[in-house]
Every structure is written in structure tokens, then in C-alpha cells.
Amino acid sequence: MEWKSINEYAKAYGLEGNLPDIFVSLAEGVYPPKLDSFLIAKELIRIVQEGHNVLDIGTGTGILAIVAATKGAAVVATDVHEASVKCARHNASLNSVELDGRVGNLFEPIRQGELFDIVVGNMTSLPTPRDEQHDEYTARTVDAGYDGRRYLDPLLDQVPGYLKEGGYFLTQHSNFANIEKTRNKLDELGFEVELRMYEYPAGKTSRQRIEYFLRHLPENCHPIKKEDGWYQKIAVFIARSSGGFSP
Numbered sequence: 001m002e003w004k005s006i007n008e009y010a011k012a013y014g015l016e017g018n019l020p021d022i023f024v025s026l027a028e029g030v031y032p033p034k035l036d037s038f039l040i041a042k043e044l045i046r047i048v049q050e051g052h053n054v055l056d057i058g059t060g061t062g063i064l065a066i067v068a069a070t071k072g073a074a075v076v077a078t079d080v081h082e083a084s085v086k087c088a089r090h091n092a093s094l095n096s097v098e099l100d101g102r103v104g105n106l107f108e109p110i111r112q113g114e115l116f117d118i119v120v121g122n123m124t125s126l127p128t129p130r131d132e133q134h135d136e137y138t139a140r141t142v143d144a145g146y147d148g149r150r151y152l153d154p155l156l157d158q159v160p161g162y163l164k165e166g167g168y169f170l171t172q173h174s175n176f177a178n179i180e181k182t183r184n185k186l187d188e189l190g191f192e193v194e195l196r197m198y199e200y201p202a203g204k205t206s207r208q209r210i211e212y213f214l215r216h217l218p219e220n221c222h223p224i225k226k227e228d229g230w231y232q233k234i235a236v237f238i239a240r241s242s243g244g245f246s247p
């Protein structure tokens, strides 16, 4: 399998050089490292410490899990897509680190009583028109629902039960999936929240769905029109549990 440095992938967004020299290979259907992966990786690198227990939900190539493992964390990496878990395991060995790869939906592969210092979940969150036809793989892993929150909402609802006191939850998504809604939910769940806000051109699939976004999503979720095209806001959520959660 061919592999390349994540800094090579990051060049497409001008973010190279900020990341450790981790190598990843891809397999069919596995989500390649993209802008969202790098924006979360930047925060994860800052927070993770040697000896931390880290859970990476929706690991894809394993990029975030491997970033944490190279800093000395013990990492569990899950994905609903079996080929992604295999790919993440392979990529971990390519970088001489270990990860515990598990296949399953969100927290299903996590055992009763397992608690983490950091849970990172970079979920698919692009609102998807209800009438779009998908193959079985896409329907299961990429279709984030009409409002983009099909995976995000259950992730937010369940994450407090898997964090140690003072543990961190990291996620990201664009304004298309409603940044305010996530912020409010995290506040209600008792997290202390820091936000990193960015503005980037809308990606290829988003550009194909501009009409849908404008007609069907609330105004705070609309794409932003600029002279050189359509833009999105991206929020990285760094949420710290104030403690006292039990699974």
C-alpha cells in the first residue's frame, strides 16, 4: 500500500509543517486526511499527554488516533466501516505505535466502565438532501441526514458517559450543521467550551448542495457568498467536562 506524510495532505490547505510527520496509507472507501482532520489534530496535539487514555470515534485512516499515540497516549480507535479500522491498524504499525482498533457504531464497541481523558469524534456532518440515492456504504457512513446531525447528536448525547472528570471532548463541523445548536447542547451538558472559528471556501460536495442549503436550512446554516465564491464557517469545539459524569 502506498503511503504519504500527513504534511503532504495538509499542503492542499496551507497547513503543512504544523503537524508531526505521521505517514498514512489509504484503502478503498477510507476517508483521507482533510481540512477537518487537520483542524482537530492541531488541538489534539496541544492537549494530549503521555499516559492519557484517548478514544477516537470514526477513526478513518487513524490519523487522530496516531497523533495521540505518538505523544504517548493509549488509544482506542473505532469506526463503523471495517476497512477503516483495518487501515488505521495498518497505519499505526507504519508509525510504530499501537492502537486498539474496534468496529462498531459510535460508542457500541466501548466496554462498560471504560473512561477516557480525551474523546475525539470527527463525524461526517454535511447536510444531505433526503431524496439523494446512496449505496449501502454511503448511506451508513457518509449520509449525515437532512440537517447534518445524524451522527453528531447521538455523539454529543452519549459522550459525557465516557469521559473522566475534567476530560476533553473534541469535535468539529461547519455552520451548515448548525454551530449554535452544538454550542448550546454542550453548555446544557455542563461542558466548559472553547471554540476555534475558521472561514474556508465550501468544499466540492457542499458547492453542489448550495441550493438545498439555502432553501432547507435555517439562516445561521447558510453558505456565505463572497466575490470569489461560496464559503463556510468551521468551528472546532474544545469541550472540557466539569466532572461528575458516570457511564
Ligand SMILES: C[S@@+](CC[C@H](N)C(=O)[O-])C[C@H]1O[C@@H](n2cnc3c(N)ncnc32)[C@H](O)[C@@H]1O
Binding pocket: 031, 032, 033, 034, 036, 037, 057, 058, 059, 060, 061, 062, 063, 064, 078, 079, 080, 081, 084, 104, 105, 106, 122, 123, 124, 140, 141, 142, 151
Ligand atoms: C469525517 S471522517 C473522519 C475520519 C478521521 N477521524 C479523520 O479525522 O480524518 C468520519 C469517519 O466516521 C466514520 N463513521 C461514520 N458513521 C459512524 C458511526 N455511526 N460510528 C462510527 N464511525 C462512523 C466514517 O466511516 C469515517 O471514517
